[in-house]
Amino acid sequence: MLARRSLVCVSLAAIFASSLWAKDFAKPVAHAAKTYPAHDEHPEEKVAIAADPYDTPDKAKIFSINFGEHGLLPVFFIVTNDGEQPISIANMEVTFTTNNRSKLTPTAAEDIYRRISNPQAATRPQVPIPFPRDKVKGAITDKQRMEVEASQFAAKAVEPHTTQSGFMFFDVQGIAAPVAGAHVYITGVDDAKGTELMYFEIPLEKYLNAPAP
Numbered sequence: 762m763l764a765r766r767s768l769v770c771v772s773l774a775a776i777f778a779s780s781l782w783a784k785d786f787a788k789p790v791a792h793a794a795k796t797y798p799a800h801d802e803h804p805e806e807k808v809a810i811a812a813d814p815y816d817t818p819d820k821a822k823i824f825s826i827n828f829g830e831h832g833l834l835p836v837f838f839i840v841t842n843d844g845e846q847p848i849s850i851a852n853m854e855v856t857f858t859t860n861n862r863s864k865l866t867p868t869a870a871e872d873i874y875r876r877i878s879n880p881q882a883a884t885r886p887q888v889p890i891p892f893p894r895d896k897v898k899g900a901i902t903d904k905q906r907m908e909v910e911a912s913q914f915a916a917k918a919v920e921p922h923t924t925q926s927g928f929m930f931f932d933v934q935g936i937a938a939p940v941a942g943a944h945v946y947i948t949g950v951d952d953a954k955g956t957e958l959m960y961f962e963i964p965l966e967k968y969l970n971a972p973a974p
Contacts, residue, residue, distance in 0.1 A: 786908045787823065791926035794841040798971035799945075801961040806952065807844035808919075812945045812963045813837040815928075824912070826905050831876045832934025833868060835912070836945075839926045842919040846953035850925070851917040853949040857931045860942030867929040873909055874901045876932075940965050 794800050797811035815821050815835040821828065828835050838855070842848050857865040868876075878901040914927030933939040947961040 785825065785904065786911050788912055788927070789823065789837060791837075791839045791924050793843075793924060794839040797839060797968075799963050799965050799968035800839075801947075801963050803958060803961070806848075806958050807842065808848060808950065808958060809841045809843075810947055810950075810961045810963065811839040811841075812965065812968070813839070814940050814965065814968060816940055825908060826877060828930065832932060833873065833876060834931045834933045834939055835928045836931060837926065837928055838914050839924060840916070840919050840950075841924040842921060845921050847918050847920050848953065848958075849918050849951040849955070850949070852951065853947060855929060856946045857939075858944045858946060859933075859936055859939055861936075863936065865931045865933070868932050870909055870913065872932075873930055874906065877901050877905060940969060942966065 794809035794811035795802050797813050799813065800809055800811035802809035813836065815823075815837060816829075821835065824835070836857070840848075840850060855867055859865065912928040914925075914929050916925035916927065919925045931939070943965045945961075945963040945965065947963070948957070950958045950961070952958060
């Protein structure tokens with residue numbers, strides 16, 4: 762009985778700690794995808810997808826992790842379904858194509874953890890993002906792990922007249938000005954009948970050239 766009570770206490774403590782870590786990170790409120798500068802809209806299917814890079818210190822301060830220091834670029838993805846039927850994004854594939862034609866895919870969570878916990882990641886990346894440099898401790902904390910999990914894009918479907926959002930992280934270490942001239946290509950978005958919609962193409966120059974808010 763005592764062991765069982767101890768196990769329950771430990772479980773409750775873990776849940777409580779997890780809730781505290783989750784509260785530390787607040788994912789941005791997502792608006793309709795077509796309201797973002799860098800987006801692509803399919804009017805006939807009434808589906809729009811936007812990509813919003815978090816490449817400045819002001820935007821990136823929502824994170825406790827300095828992703829720029831580790832050569833990772835967070836991009837906030839927003840998928841809006843204004844149609845009358847749900848769409849599936851379970852098979853959605855995203856490719857970040859840089860100006861020099863490098864094709865990047867979203868970095869898996871485990872690879873993000875390895876990059877953050879690797880002391881060699883403290884070397885200055887060739888990315889002109891003026892983030893303050895933090896000391897790399899050689900291990901990822903539970904808070905950092907929870908932040909990565911809470912921020913990532915995880916939706917598998919988008920119901921009618923709703924929006925889903927989340928971050929994907931791209932390894933841009935060694936790439937100068939990765940956003941300039943880049944395009945994001947998205948495939949694998951299916952309608953309610955399982956038919957794939959035409960691919961989405963998002964030029965990130967629209968983001969760079971947008972008027973300051």
